[in-house]
Amino acid sequence: QKEVEQNSGPLSVPEGAIASLNCTYSDRGSQSFFWYRQYSGKSPELIMFIYSNGDKEDGRFTAQLNKASQYVSLLIRDSQPSDSATYLCAVNTGGFKTIFGAGTRLFVKA
Amino acid sequence: EAGVAQSPRYKIIEKRQSVAFWCNPISGHATLYWYQQILGQGPKLLIQFQNNGVVDDSQLPKDRFSAERLKGVDSTLKIQPAKLEDSAVYLCASSSGTDYGYTFGSGTRLTVV
Numbered sequence: 001q002k003e004v005e006q007n008s009g010p011l012s013v014p015e016g017a018i019a020s021l022n023c024t025y026s027d028r029g030s031q032s033f034f035w036y037r038q039y040s041g042k043s044p045e046l047i048m049f050i051y052s053n054g055d056k057e058d059g060r061f062t063a064q065l066n067k068a069s070q071y072v073s074l075l076i077r078d079s080q081p082s083d084s085a086t087y088l089c090a091v092n093t094g095g096f097k098t099i100f101g102a103g104t105r106l107f108v109k110a
Numbered sequence: 111e112a113g114v115a116q117s118p119r120y121k122i123i124e125k126r127q128s129v130a131f132w133c134n135p136i137s138g139h140a141t142l143y144w145y146q147q148i149l150g151q152g153p154k155l156l157i158q159f160q161n162n163g164v165v166d167d168s169q170l171p172k173d174r175f176s177a178e179r180l181k182g183v184d185s186t187l188k189i190q191p192a193k194l195e196d197s198a199v200y201l202c203a204s205s206s207g208t209d210y211g212y213t214f215g216s217g218t219r220l221t222v223v
Contacts, residue, residue: 100152
């Protein structure tokens with residue numbers, strides 16, 4: 001059973017702090033990794049994707065991938081109350097299969 | 111570019127009734143997905159189409175769920191008969207390739223009473 005694990009949270013950080021969201025996956029053959037943001041009552045929205053080991057930065061977001069440890073993370077710098085949402089980690093396990101984690105709820109306190 | 115269109119937005123039915131959902135993907139996206147998201151859980155893939163062929167339907171409860179994608183564009187997902195545990199949000203998504211992530215529609219919130 002291929003799995004994607006996330007801490008359900010909630011993760012609470014003060015405004016302006018760095019929020020760190022983590023995800024582990026079980027399939028070593030996984031090739032591509034995605035982070036989606038889902039506001040309450042809304043559908044998921046793609047915010048980042050990463051394919052290679054290391055860091056990938058896009059504005060206030062940084063995705064980090066470590067394939068040896070089967071670990072992917074999302075850092076949100078200068079967190080804002082508008083970042084409060086559930087963050088879903090998704091892993092493409094090869095071919096056409098993408099598995100979603102259950103998500104981590106993030107609260108950014110003003 | 112226009113997004114993924116889904117309808118209806120909400121549906122309330124009694125158990126054992128049938129229901130159908132419709133999805134129109136982003137133009138040119140060959141891959142279309144139907145996901146079920148139960149409250150507090152991540153989306154679970156029900157079925158994946160590549161053009162009008164089924165790529166993966168391993169988690170589709172085929173005794174009650176069916177889906178089709180005619181002419182490789184629009185898709186419908188049907189549940190017949192519905193059970194209480196089918197209450198969820200049904201999300202349609204499309205992509206131009208599995209390495210590019212998905213664009214989701216607004217979803218259909220189904221309540222079975």
